[in-house]
Amino acid sequence: MSERQTAWLLAALLAAQLILLSVEAPSPDGPGDNVLESTLLRAVAPISHAVSTLAGGVQGLGSGWRSHRTLVEENQELRAEVDELERKLLRLDGLKSEVDRLSEALDYRQSADHELRVADVVYADHSSWMATMIVYVGEQAAEVDQPVVGDDGLVGRVVDVVPGYARVQLLSDSAAAVGAMIQRTRRQGVVRSGPNGLTLDYLPKQVDVVPGDRVVTSGIDGIYPRGLPVGTVVEVAPGEELFARIRLAQAVDFSVLDQVYLLPRRTLPEM
């Protein structure tokens, strides 16, 4: 190929990518989905999976070499934790029975318990411009817009799926937005990620909110079910114009996630 033809090819490739970027630039709905990206993800995800499995295995091997005394101490701590958890479970079982009984008396139908699917995190980059994670879901494919949660709360949602793997848009991504509410007062707003972390937007300046208030999903955005922990209010300041500036500490520490859970995708009823 001559130099002139190569220069034309360069121009064509740059133009095509510029068009793709303009079309696929992040929107509140999340990253777009195209065949080329899915194909590359299908090729790249198994490599990351192999690396994370190997690294995790080596780390497990290393942590396995511990002294007998350390193991005995850890065993005692874990037994005490199990006992405490069993007591909590008994209390919760009792509470649930009472709720069921009262619900029946009021003829009130509760929402079904969430079915959780475990997925292994094979790649997580929350420091780059787009905070995403690749998870291994196994043979049963994930679905786009499936909510993803961790042990402590909301992680994000599935934005792209390929056989065996799914890409998750993290809550800390600049394009992510979640319908949320202050648990104490039920005042609703939108949680977004910015340069200073998570913020709860569109709450009026006179709203009753204090540092320490828990923020959970409101369930009105059609993606996330109600009640998932999102974060805790750490700062409340008067913002510009009508709304308060509320900063949150997120519930989940993304840097320590090695497993997440996929919730069933919500389907809204047809009107």
Place this chain on the structure above:
Amino acid sequence: MPTVRFAAALVAVVAIHSFGVWLWPEFARSIDLFLVLTVLFARRGDTLAGLLGGLAAGLVHDVLGAGPFALHGFANTAVGYAVARLSQRLMVDRTSGVLLMTLLATVVQRTILAGLTLALLPDPVLPEPSWTALLVTTTAVTAATFFAASRRLKGGLATRRSNRSKRLHFD
């Protein structure tokens, strides 16, 4: 053969990058291994290989969450072509030359990325200058180190081959 070598190198870069991110969450912000691959591959002076190599490396980098799809693809395509063109005019076969070339390539790449981010993305957030400076430095040093190591290895292999052939006597 160069295509196979590039593909193998790209797989290795993906593996090292994934391990780096697993080990240290800020790894992706502190070094761009995909750009190292682009520059070292384009250094051979073939503009077609340079731009296609940059395209492939950049798009794979985007898939790993580095940005909207085709952001690094665009930047690395342009940088790969530019490095190949520069290598046609300048013979860069010293470690210091590779270091400078990669330094320049990284600065150009970061400038293109910043420009595209500001122009195309809603609510653009640029990386902090300190992280950018670290990335530029570590990327250039990595490219130079890899170049020096591979040259030493090739030199060692060539010496061993030449010594072996000298020991063969045909009477």
